Amino acid sequence: MLSLFRKTSQLVRRRDAVFGINRRNVALVYPHNPRRYYPLADDKILAKERMSALGVPVPDTLAICPTLGHVAPFVSTLTTLDNFVLKPARSSGGRGLIVVADRSPEGGWLTVSGSKLSPSELAHHTANVVYGVFSKDRADRAFAEPRIVPHPVFATLWSRGLCDIRVITLNAKPVMAMVRVPTHRSNGKANLHQGGLGLAVDLDTGRTFRALSGGKTVAVHPESKAPLLGVELPVWDEIVRIAKLAAESVPLGYLGVDLVVDESSRCWVLEINVRPGLEIQNVNGKGLGPALERVS
Amino acid sequence: MTWALLVLPVLALFIGAYKVRSFDASFKELLPEARYNVALRMNLDGHQESVRVTTFLPNTNPRQTVSAEQNNAPGLEFESELKGLSRKVSWRGSSVPNDTSVEYMFGVTSRAIHFNLEPGIPLPNSYPTSLTPYLVADEHIQVDDPQIRSKLREIGADTGSVTLRLERIYSFVSGLKVRPFKGTTDALTALRLGEASCNGKSRLLVALARAGGIPARLVGGLIMQTGERRTTHQWAEAYVAGHWVPFDTTNAHFAELPAHYLTLYYGDEVLFSHTKDINFKYHFDVETSLVPTAEAKAVLGRFNVWALFERLGLPFSLLRTVLMLPVGALVVVLFRNVIGMPTIGTFLPALIAAAATETGPLWGMLGLLIIVLCVCATRWALNSMQLLHSPTLAILLTVVTVAMLGTSMLAEQLGAAQLTRISLFPVAVLAITSERFYLLWAEEGLRDAVKQLAGTTLVILACYLVMNSLALQVLIIAFPEVLLLVIALDIYLGRWVGMRLSEYLRFRGLLKQPTPA
Numbered sequence: 017m018l019s020l021f022r023k024t025s026q027l028v029r030r031r032d033a034v035f036g037i038n039r040r041n042v043a044l045v046y047p048h049n050p051r052r053y054y055p056l057a058d059d060k061i062l063a064k065e066r067m068s069a070l071g072v073p074v075p076d077t078l079a080i081c082p083t084l085g086h087v088a089p090f091v092s093t094l095t096t097l098d099n100f101v102l103k104p105a106r107s108s109g110g111r112g113l114i115v116v117a118d119r120s121p122e123g124g125w126l127t128v129s130g131s132k133l134s135p136s137e138l139a140h141h142t143a144n145v146v147y148g149v150f151s152k153d154r155a156d157r158a159f160a161e162p163r164i165v166p167h168p169v170f171a172t173l174w175s176r177g178l179c180d181i182r183v184i185t186l187n188a189k190p191v192m193a194m195v196r197v198p199t200h201r202s203n204g205k206a207n208l209h210q211g212g213l214g215l216a217v218d219l220d221t222g223r224t225f226r227a228l229s230g231g232k233t234v235a236v237h238p239e240s241k242a243p244l245l246g247v248e249l250p251v252w253d254e255i256v257r258i259a260k261l262a263a264e265s266v267p268l269g270y271l272g273v274d275l276v277v278d279e280s281s282r283c284w285v286l287e288i289n290v291r292p293g294l295e296i297q298n299v300n301g302k303g304l305g306p307a308l309e310r311v312s
Numbered sequence: 313m314t315w316a317l318l319v320l321p322v323l324a325l326f327i328g329a330y331k332v333r334s335f336d337a338s339f340k341e342l343l344p345e346a347r348y349n350v351a352l353r354m355n356l357d358g359h360q361e362s363v364r365v366t367t368f369l370p371n372t373n374p375r376q377t378v379s380a381e382q383n384n385a386p387g388l389e390f391e392s393e394l395k396g397l398s399r400k401v402s403w404r405g406s407s408v409p410n411d412t413s414v415e416y417m418f419g420v421t422s423r424a425i426h427f428n429l430e431p432g433i434p435l436p437n438s439y440p441t442s443l444t445p446y447l448v449a450d451e452h453i454q455v456d457d458p459q460i461r462s463k464l465r466e467i468g469a470d471t472g473s474v475t476l477r478l479e480r481i482y483s484f485v486s487g488l489k490v491r492p493f494k495g496t497t498d499a500l501t502a503l504r505l506g507e508a509s510c511n512g513k514s515r516l517l518v519a520l521a522r523a524g525g526i527p528a529r530l531v532g533g534l535i536m537q538t539g540e541r542r543t544t545h546q547w548a549e550a551y552v553a554g555h556w557v558p559f560d561t562t563n564a565h566f567a568e569l570p571a572h573y574l575t576l577y578y579g580d581e582v583l584f585s586h587t588k589d590i591n592f593k594y595h596f597d598v599e600t601s602l603v604p605t606a607e608a609k610a611v612l613g614r615f616n617v618w619a620l621f622e623r624l625g626l627p628f629s630l631l632r633t634v635l636m637l638p639v640g641a642l643v644v645v646l647f648r649n650v651i652g653m654p655t656i657g658t659f660l661p662a663l664i665a666a667a668a669t670e671t672g673p674l675w676g677m678l679g680l681l682i683i684v685l686c687v688c689a690t691r692w693a694l695n696s697m698q699l700l701h702s703p704t705l706a707i708l709l710t711v712v713t714v715a716m717l718g719t720s721m722l723a724e725q726l727g728a729a730q731l732t733r734i735s736l737f738p739v740a741v742l743a744i745t746s747e748r749f750y751l752l753w754a755e756e757g758l759r760d761a762v763k764q765l766a767g768t769t770l771v772i773l774a775c776y777l778v779m780n781s782l783a784l785q786v787l788i789i790a791f792p793e794v795l796l797l798v799i800a801l802d803i804y805l806g807r808w809v810g811m812r813l814s815e816y817l818r819f820r821g822l823l824k825q826p827t828p829a
Contacts (some may be wrong), residue, residue, distance in 0.1 A: 030823050037812065
């Protein structure tokens with residue numbers, strides 16, 4: 017009887033360390049992120065403009081397509097480029113993202129996954145982006161960025177695209193971090209719900225200590241067999257510094273900052289999220305509760 | 313927030329109590345009552361010859377009100393005559409074709425009755441001569457048979473007060489096994505076999521009552537329960553202290569009758585008689601809806617939303633839908649925020665469930681299925697054209713509309729009367745649903761779209777069950793201030809930080825006992 021009670025209270029304690037969506041919204045997002053500032057994070061173009069003005073390193077914006085009328089000039093600007101990344105300004109979870117790796121010998125381009133992309137297909141995709149297909153049905157803008165070549169440490173984990181680093185911050189203090197590694201199963205997307213890997217990162221040392229693939233802990237990449245544990249991330253102090261800087265640049269207290277490190281060890285902030293996902297808890301093997309207490 | 317949780321329920325209770333008290337009405341009188349829409353549907357093969365079908369239709373009496381009668385029998389002549397207290401009607405025609413349908417519809421409001429039989433009511437020395445027919449033997453009611461007489465003595469129903477006699481007869485007949493015999497069982501057979509269907513039991517009760525000196529008669533009728541009814545029912549009435557008091561030994565009603573009993577005829581009659589060899593079939597379709605009581609209409613005056621709807625000429629069912637929608641939304645909130653079930657849109661499940669109240673939940677599901685098929689077909693057909701989204705959605709809406717009408721037309725051809733009602737499904741709800749599902753598919757991929765569709769289907773069913781609960785409808789229509797409680801619950805859920813049920817599954821790894829390193 018007593019042991020049952022003890023077990024139950026232990027379960028309740030463990031549960032209370034974990035943040036569900038209701039608690040994240042009521043206890044973290046609503047009090048720390050005033051809704052009127054959401055566009056500063058939700059709109060990647062606005063976020064980049066603001067961050068770059070405040071000295072946060074963000075990738076250049078090569079071209080912007082604000083309306084359906086601008087699709088044609090937008091695409092013709094891009095035809096001058098060998099590689100680029102096309103993004104919807106307000107999509108989330110990597111939706112609507114196209115990474116162009118090279119020109120195709122038969123005209124048009126090749127995407128990072130190896131499929132062909134003609135200018136007319138790109139125009140159609142851009143029009144869909146502008147219509148809001150990838151942005152919860154709101155009219156959106158499309159923009160293009162240079163394709164970032166990843167640092168060798170990340171290229172070892174996944175050679176065909178970008179691994180990104182997610183740092184959760186509360187009042188610009190890092191709370192928890194992970195690296196998201198794409199797989200073939202996730203179609204090259206660093207999305208944990210679509211088969212991507214999550215690597216937990218120790219905030220103090222910048223070393224990975226836990227890896228999760230499809231809900232199970234793993235030690236190596238299930239496809240490339242690259243070791244995932246004990247990996248020392250390059251320029252970790254710089255990553256943390258830039259993440260803090262990015263968090264300070266907006267009047268939003270609870271954020272998920274997404275960064276990448278390029279081949280010459282430079283850090284870039286790709287985007288910031290006002291409602292960062294909760295899967296990072298599963299990746300780290302612990303709830304956000306104690307980690308949040310530590311920084312507040 | 314806390315103040316709202318406190319103030320809103322108190323306010324709701326206060327308004328409710330004020331209404332009941334200031335209008336000098338009882339709580340029960342303000343609750344709406346059931347209205348039954350009954351359709352008697354018959355089918356026969358006339359073989360191009362003369363045909364006659366005779367039956368009984370209900371009369372208005374102090375317990376039941378019959379209204380909005382509608383005879384729908386093209387090519388047949390309808391006649392009606394009073395036979396005692398019953399209304400005997402017939403449809404007649406010459407050279408009647410095969411597969412002829414006869415439809416007679418009417419509305420019924422009725423109330424339950426209950427008699428308190430004083431224990432000491434004495435057996436009168438004599439009755440008026442008009443009651444003589446209810447004391448003597450009939451063909452199937454063998455009052456004078458020695459076996460009936462001796463059973464009467466055996467159960468002690470031949471002495472004492474009227475109440476005592478009836479109680480003993482009732483308890484004896486109730487004790488007989490119920491068995492769904494087909495056809496007529498007379499009183500004596502029921503007694504000999506010790507088991508009978510409703511008509512055998514009722515005849516035995518009438519025979520014993522008459523033998524015991526209490527006038528009694530058979531009553532035939534319909535138990536009005538929503539849906540298709542192929543069987544009718546019989547019970548009995550005994551004349552006690554100037555009143556005809558009902559007894560139904562089959563369903564255990566002593567000196568009482570529930571509201572959903574519809575009296576069709578009195579006496580030992582056959583409900584349907586017709587020309588031979590016409591392959592005669594019949595059934596009753598019963599629908600139940602709520603209508604305000606006369607008392608409620610009278611006392612509520614300006615506070616009455618019913619009166620407002622009546623002045624505006626809006627149907628009562630619309631009021632019901634409007635008032636139940638917030639409850640449906642609350643159900644959706646529970647599913648999304650407490651259970652963690654993904655749904656397409658927040659209010660869409662409640663809206664679809666509301667739309668399905670006119671057609672039934674199955675047709676709501678079918679409507680949803682048609683939408684999904686339309687979305688699939690449209691995507692497949694338009695995919696190679698690479699159209700922009702707005703025109704695609706406009707085409708989709710057209711496809712949905714045509715599919716709905718097409719289904720109705722096909723249903724009519726096939727004679728599936730119920731299915732034709734699919735067109736009743738509000739096109740606005742369908743349009744929103746198809747658009748949301750299409751965009752969901754484009755945005756999140758098929759897997760997530762199907763997942764959310766499954767969640768939506770489940771939540772629609774839950775919404776339908778809750779929104780169509782008669783008890784809840786009665787409460788909210790009479791006391792719309794209950795919606796303040798709904799708001800209070802919404803506020804509570806709006807600040808509820810508990811883990812969703814689905815998250816226990818999602819974070820199960822974090823909830824497990826950590827293994828010591």
